[in-house]
Amino acid sequence: MTKLMKNRLNLFQNYKCPKTRYQGSKYKLREWIRHSLEKLEFKTAIDAFSGTSSIAYTLKEMGKEVYCNDKLSFNCEVAKALIENVSEQITDEEYSFIIGQHTNYNYSSFIQDTFHDIYYTDEENSWLDTVVQNINQVKNEYKKAILFWALYQSCISKRPYNLFHRKNLYVRTSDVKRNFGNKTTWDKPFEEHFYKFIQEINSAVFDNGKRNKAFCGDIIDLKIEADLIYIDPPYIPKTGTLTLYREFYHFLDGLTDYPNWKSKIDYDSKHKRLIPEYSIWEDKKNIYTGFEQLIEKFKKSIIVISYRDDGIPTVSEICEMLRFHGKKVHIETVDYKYVLSKKENLQEVLIIGE
Template sequence: MPKINLPVTRYYGSKRKLVDLIWSELENINVEFNSVLDVFGGSGIFSYYSKLRGKSVIYNDIFLFNQIIGEALIQNNSNELSEEDVHNLLIREPNRIYQNYIAENFHDIYFTDEENYQIDTVIQNIGFLPIERRASAYYLLFQSCLIKRPYNLFHRKNLNLRTNFNGGGFGNKVTWERPFKELFLKFNSELNKYVFDNGQNNISLNHSALQCNLQADLVYIDPPYFRSVNHVPYHSKYHFLEGLANYNLIPENIDHTKLHREINLNKSNEFENKNTFLNDLEELIEMHQNSIIAISYRSNGVPTIAEIESLLNQYKNNVRAINLKKYSYALNSKGSENYEFLILGF
C-alpha cells in the first residue's frame, strides 16, 4: 500500500483533517468491512482514504462535477493526461467553433475577462480528449477554479475581493493570480502522485443520496449541516463548477435575478430543508439498515446529534456518538464552540 498522503481539498466541510480520527473509531468497533459506499462523496477524502485502506469503494455525489472528481481520484487507477495535453487545453484550435458562455455571462463576477475566456476554451477542448483523459482534465480545471476564488466558493459576486485585496486572513493573493496554465501543471503533477490502483473495482456515481441504492458493508453519510441562521445550500456554493460540468446547458439555466448568476442545474430539496431533513435521513438509514452506518455531523447542527442518535437507534442494536474534536472551518471559525461527531450504528 502507498504511504497515506491525502490530496489537499478546498471544500467547505471537508474531512481531510479528521479522516484519521474517523477511521480509528471505525477500527475500534471491531466490525469487519470490505466495501464502502460514500453517499455524499463531496471532496472524495473519505473515499480516497478507504481506497488507500484497500477497500472496494463506491463514491457517490449528486453533483456531476464531484462525480468527475471522484472518477479522477477514486475510480481511475492512473492519470493518463500528459503535459502536452495540459498545454493544449488552453489553445483554441483554428478549425473548431467555440462558444463563450462564461465570458458572455460572468463578466466581473468570479474571474477576470481573460480567465473567463480561458475557461471557455478549456472546457470545450476537454471534449476532444480521449475519454480516459477527460476526468483528469476536468479535475485540473475544477481545482484551479476553486483555488483562485476567495474562500473557494461561488455563492457571491466578489471578484473585487480578489482584485482589491490588501491583506487579511481569508486568502492568498499570490495564488489567486497564478495563471491557469501554471495551476494545471501543478494539479496534473499532484494527480500523478495521488492516483493509484488498489486492486479493487472502485466506481464513481452521480445520484442523489436517496436514489443511490447500491449496497456496501459500510455506508458513510456526511450530509449538509444546518446552522440556526444563514444556511447557504451546497448548490449555491458550487453551482459554477456544476455549470462547467454541464457546459452546453449553462445559458438556459442562469438565474439573472441573482447578482452571482447562480446556474440552476441539479438543485435538489433532499437534505436541504430543515423541516424534512430527519425524514430524509430516516429513509436513507432504512435503505442501508443492513450495513454498518457511519454519520459525520457537528454539535451545532440542526437537527441535533441526539436526534440523529435516537433515529439510528431505531435500526441498529449498537449506536455510539463519538466526539472527535473541536474543529472550525474557514467561514465558521467564530462564535460558540463546535465539535465534530461520528455517529456509528452497527
C-alpha cells in the same frame, strides 16, 4: 526528465491524497475517521455524500471496494478521477494540448459572454472557455475527469472565500486593504495553477485492486448496497448559516456540463447561479424525514455518520433513529474547528450504528 514524467514512474508507490478547499471537507479529519473505521468489519463501502472524495480515498487506501455518490456532477468527476481511476495520468503533451487554441475548432465564448465582471477577468474567462472545450474533446473518461479536477481546483484557488456565492470580482481587483485571502494566489495565472494541480492529482492515482465506482445523483435513488455506508450530509446548524452546496459551487457544476450550461442558469441572479433546486438536507422542517428515509434504506449496512454537536436533528435524535432500526450505537468525538467557521468549542462527532 520532466516532473510530470517522474510522477508517472512513481505510480502506485508514493500516492498522496490531494488537499481540499471545500466546505465541510473531512480531509483534515480523515486519520481520525480512519482510526474508527479500522475497528469495523467490512469489505465494501458507500461514501454517500462524497464531496471531495477525501473519505472515499481513505476507504480506497484501506483496501475496500468503494462506491462514491454525490448529487453535484462536479463531485462525481472528482470521484471518477480519484476513486474509480486506477492508472490514468496526464502527460506534458496532453497538458499542452489542453491549454492551447486549435485552428480546426470553432470555440464558443459562453463564459466570457455570460460571466463578465463576476468571478474572473475577461482574459481569464476566455482561458476557461478554451480549456473546458478542449477537455470535452478528450475521449478517455478518466483523463477527462483528472483534467476537470485540476480545472475545479484552479477555479476555487482564484476565488475569494473559495466560493461562487457572490458577484465579487472587485474584492480581488480593487485597491483596498484586506485582512483575508491571498491576492498573490488569486492573481496567479490559471495556467500555473492548472499545471500544479495536474501534478498533484497525477501523484494521487493508485490502484487498490478493487472495482471502485462513482455515482451521481440523490442518495435516496442510489441502487447499490454495501457492508458499510459513510454518511456526511450537508448539516443544518441550530444557529448560523447553512452551507448551500449547489448555490456555493454552481460554477463548477456549470463547467462540467458546458454544452448545456446556458439553459440551466438563473438569469435573474446577479452572480448567474444555476436555477435553484429543493433539497431536503437544507430544509429545517423536513431534514428529520431525510435522515429517517436514509437510515431505513440502508438499515442492513453498518451506518457511520459524520456530524457536529450543534446540528438539527440532535446527535441523540439520530442515535434514536438508528436504535429504532435495531442498531447498536456508539459515538466518538473530537474537538474541531472548520476553516472560515466563527464557532468555537464545537465537537465533531462520529455516530456509528452496527
